Amino acid sequence: MKPVERGRRNRHAGSFRIELLPYSLWSLLFIVVPLFFVAYYAFTNNSFGFTTENITKFFTATSQVDGAEVHTYLLIFARSLKLAVISTVICFILGYPIAYIMATAGEKAQKIMLVLIMIPMWMNFLIRTYAWMTILQDTGILNSLLGFIGLGPLHIIGTETAVIIGMVYDYLPYMVLPVYSIMAKMDYKLIEAARDLGCNNFAVLKRVIFPLSLPGVLSGITMVLIPSISTFYISQKLGSGKFFLIGDAIEGQFVANNLHFAAAIAFILMIVLLICMAIMKHFTNKAVYGGGRK
Amino acid sequence: MKKLIIAVAAVLAVFCLSGCGGSRETRVLNVYNWGEYISDGSEDSFDTIAEFEKWYEQEYGEDIQVNYDTFASNEDMYAKLSTGAVSYDVIIPSDYMIARMAKEDLLLPLDFDNIPNYKNIDENFHGLYYDPEDKYSVPYAYGIVGIIYNANEVDSADATGWDLMWNEKYAGRILQFNNSRDAFGTAAYKLNKSVNSADHADWDAEYDELMTQRPLLYGMVMDEIFNLMESGEAAIGAYYAGDYFTMLDAEAEDVDLRFYYPDPTNYYIDAMCIPKCCADKELAEIFINYMLDHDAAIANAEYTWYASPNKIVYTDPEYVETMGEDAMSVLYPPMDDFAALYNEYAYRNLDQDTLDYINTLWENVKIN
Amino acid sequence: MKTASRIFTVIFFIFLFAPIAILLIFSFNTTKSLSVFSGFSFKWYSELFNDAQTLISVKNTLILATLAMLISTVMGTAASVGIVKLRRSWYRRYMDTVTDIPMTNPDIITGISLMLMFVFAGRIFGRNTSLDFGTLLIAHITFCLPYVILQVLPKLQQMDAALPEAAQDLGCTPLRAFFKVTLPEISPGIITGAIMAFTMSLDDFVISYFTSGNGFQTLPVRIYNMTKKTVTPKMYALATITFFVILALLIFTNLSDNNKDGGKRR
Numbered sequence: 020m021k022p023v024e025r026g027r028r029n030r031h032a033g034s035f036r037i038e039l040l041p042y043s044l045w046s047l048l049f050i051v052v053p054l055f056f057v058a059y060y061a062f063t064n065n066s067f068g069f070t071t072e073n074i075t076k077f078f079t080a081t082s083q084v085d086g087a088e089v090h091t092y093l094l095i096f097a098r099s100l101k102l103a104v105i106s107t108v109i110c111f112i113l114g115y116p117i118a119y120i121m122a123t124a125g126e127k128a129q130k131i132m133l134v135l136i137m138i139p140m141w142m143n144f145l146i147r148t149y150a151w152m153t154i155l156q157d158t159g160i161l162n163s164l165l166g167f168i169g170l171g172p173l174h175i176i177g178t179e180t181a182v183i184i185g186m187v188y189d190y191l192p193y194m195v196l197p198v199y200s201i202m203a204k205m206d207y208k209l210i211e212a213a214r215d216l217g218c219n220n221f222a223v224l225k226r227v228i229f230p231l232s233l234p235g236v237l238s239g240i241t242m243v244l245i246p247s248i249s250t251f252y253i254s255q256k257l258g259s260g261k262f263f264l265i266g267d268a269i270e271g272q273f274v275a276n277n278l279h280f281a282a283a284i285a286f287i288l289m290i291v292l293l294i295c296m297a298i299m300k301h302f303t304n305k306a307v308y309g310g311g312r313k
Numbered sequence: 314m315k316k317l318i319i320a321v322a323a324v325l326a327v328f329c330l331s332g333c334g335g336s337r338e339t340r341v342l343n344v345y346n347w348g349e350y351i352s353d354g355s356e357d358s359f360d361t362i363a364e365f366e367k368w369y370e371q372e373y374g375e376d377i378q379v380n381y382d383t384f385a386s387n388e389d390m391y392a393k394l395s396t397g398a399v400s401y402d403v404i405i406p407s408d409y410m411i412a413r414m415a416k417e418d419l420l421l422p423l424d425f426d427n428i429p430n431y432k433n434i435d436e437n438f439h440g441l442y443y444d445p446e447d448k449y450s451v452p453y454a455y456g457i458v459g460i461i462y463n464a465n466e467v468d469s470a471d472a473t474g475w476d477l478m479w480n481e482k483y484a485g486r487i488l489q490f491n492n493s494r495d496a497f498g499t500a501a502y503k504l505n506k507s508v509n510s511a512d513h514a515d516w517d518a519e520y521d522e523l524m525t526q527r528p529l530l531y532g533m534v535m536d537e538i539f540n541l542m543e544s545g546e547a548a549i550g551a552y553y554a555g556d557y558f559t560m561l562d563a564e565a566e567d568v569d570l571r572f573y574y575p576d577p578t579n580y581y582i583d584a585m586c587i588p589k590c591c592a593d594k595e596l597a598e599i600f601i602n603y604m605l606d607h608d609a610a611i612a613n614a615e616y617t618w619y620a621s622p623n624k625i626v627y628t629d630p631e632y633v634e635t636m637g638e639d640a641m642s643v644l645y646p647p648m649d650d651f652a653a654l655y656n657e658y659a660y661r662n663l664d665q666d667t668l669d670y671i672n673t674l675w676e677n678v679k680i681n
Numbered sequence: 682m683k684t685a686s687r688i689f690t691v692i693f694f695i696f697l698f699a700p701i702a703i704l705l706i707f708s709f710n711t712t713k714s715l716s717v718f719s720g721f722s723f724k725w726y727s728e729l730f731n732d733a734q735t736l737i738s739v740k741n742t743l744i745l746a747t748l749a750m751l752i753s754t755v756m757g758t759a760a761s762v763g764i765v766k767l768r769r770s771w772y773r774r775y776m777d778t779v780t781d782i783p784m785t786n787p788d789i790i791t792g793i794s795l796m797l798m799f800v801f802a803g804r805i806f807g808r809n810t811s812l813d814f815g816t817l818l819i820a821h822i823t824f825c826l827p828y829v830i831l832q833v834l835p836k837l838q839q840m841d842a843a844l845p846e847a848a849q850d851l852g853c854t855p856l857r858a859f860f861k862v863t864l865p866e867i868s869p870g871i872i873t874g875a876i877m878a879f880t881m882s883l884d885d886f887v888i889s890y891f892t893s894g895n896g897f898q899t900l901p902v903r904i905y906n907m908t909k910k911t912v913t914p915k916m917y918a919l920a921t922i923t924f925f926v927i928l929a930l931l932i933f934t935n936l937s938d939n940n941k942d943g944g945k946r947r
Contacts, residue, residue, distance in 0.1 A: 045756065049798075049823045050823060053794035057793065057794045091680065094680060139700075141923055142701065142924060147704075150715075150917075177531065245785060258532075261532055267679070269789055269793070276668075348909060354733060355913075355915070360733060381734055383898065397808075397809070400810040
């Protein structure tokens, strides 16, 4: 995403830029300041006195699971992370080839596929999730179809699989679109050149296509991982209410009128994610620019 | 320079748009109610909000605009209203939330001169615990929690009391509420304990009960219960009496839904109130009065399938006929000792310490 | 290889459209059920058009998405033009970071953080209500902006910076140079950004749930609140109509594209 500056002649270097003013103010007011409010609520109690109690509670609260004592919120966090990572990996496995197929298709086919991928996003996410319930139920469409060909029935609804299917389905476009937009711009002469130099398909993929598409992959991963780690609707509906993820915890505390503890969970989640993203960015920057830049 | 103009124009446009949300020339009424909890004109029914606007404009010769918004739960409504995030003129919460809001001084006493239709409210609904002096609320609907089961799958001999929801024979076929208050409620009624206990030991006992039930559950759900029961996807679940009839309407061919009241069980009332942030109290009272009127009250009772505390409704021959004998006998069981039962078994407002304690226990149930 | 990728593509789109097919089928159900199909009828379509409150929330959703798209596109494009000229400095790093934040922050956090701030501000200014249409619009613009910037910025970077400068050397004002030279070059990015912004706004539930207030409820929030009674096929009917409207638009734009000379790219 960061451009490579090419010692370009710049008429206004250093001067104040008026076109940046609205966004600068806006981002300060509505992006930066609200984050301080999360921190402020996280570190205060109901009468707005300073406390670290909320933060400590996140790390120390315990409960009994299967007869063993566990740290409640750390466990919830770990489970959310696990589901989100699995979903992201599946989204990558499904989304990357499609992005490649799209990018190499004819212009008209590209356009059609692009719209096809975006169409489901125009039909409300809650409704789409509801429809998945109808498909995945024990008496649902999928099991009827399986029964028809003499298979099944599969018990999916209310399991981890159902939650993952829901996440993959809802966030797949977020993987495809950024990867595709990078791939569509790729110079396909490079690939031909690599082939001419005797690379086989796999080597071309590994040495040319994948490294070039890495920035798109990175933003795809971010855009899938982030919403799937924090969702609360999918786990409620497709998990039959038997899954309790970090998003459910935040929403639950908000509804239980513990705004400050909700803010504390949000704050910790935010910090962890920002650190993860910074690390990931650091390494991909190295991978992308590390060798290539003169 | 011209960039400056564009920039300023953009910023101005934004602030203008956020500033002038709606013009205030007409009289505005903001109503906050549960989702899908008012007759909305579907299936040729009475469109309550539109009809009220029409009626008001005719009656008073003034323009009116009703903003009708919905909430998902009492707690959701409370979280938004008590922080000052939103303000409404009329709200329709449940009993225990009314008690809480009254205690926290978030409600305004009603002026019953503006609500003459209040006389239509059945005497059984006067002086109940949540509003002992009948100062703050006008009941809108009430109901009793019962158990719904699929008779094609469940042996009717097993269908007694709360034990059915803990019956191992039906492992994986049982539905529990997906909110702490109702879920703990089922356990409390089963154990014959108070749902309003301040004693942590009681809640611990109910927690154990829920943990025993956990492996037997199909899931913990709210509105999904409709589809799950109708299709035979699940076989047993507790929900509100009126909703049983909605399900009956759409049950699949191989499903035979039945219903009974366990004893003891939950009684609840949802009532109309005016919160402190109300901007036009008189108009709010006119609206509440309208909701008790013949057409509106009957339409809403028919739409929600919940019992109405309004005498006009349940004595109306047309309404009785539409509902049918079965529904009438289930929805309106003999009322002799309603107030006593209600005051004993209804949810009450709990203190923050108990609420926090239940919330923690509930999270423990959920993560297992 | 070719057939393999064909099969994969087909399976992929079947997966993507399976729930849409369900919506389509059950929108024609005779009963309220979303899992038991009892018979074919257009009932829910007429129900939908008789339901004033749902139509209001549809209208709200569209108004919100349109405004959020327009404002975030203008502001985001202007910002990109500024950002691309910034040298590596703290300002540039700040811009990159704030553009990243709404993307790397879960929407539940964006929603809660904005709500906390609006409620706090409302209290300070002594307002009766702190959440209304304005706050919802602000929230939507805020999370749409990065999508616009991330589409426009790369186009500006690909463009030869000498072009608008040449125009200025030939006597154009900077603004005229922007409209005459830069804008046509980056317009594909702007259009994609605008479409993204519109789509994101339309589909958002979580942020709206926390920041919407008085008298302006969007469709997703309304659907979420249907906890007491269930979601009806009416909503499926609405989704089906949306589907066909987009399909019509798609066919229409494709037809009009065929009249123009297509191959501009590569």
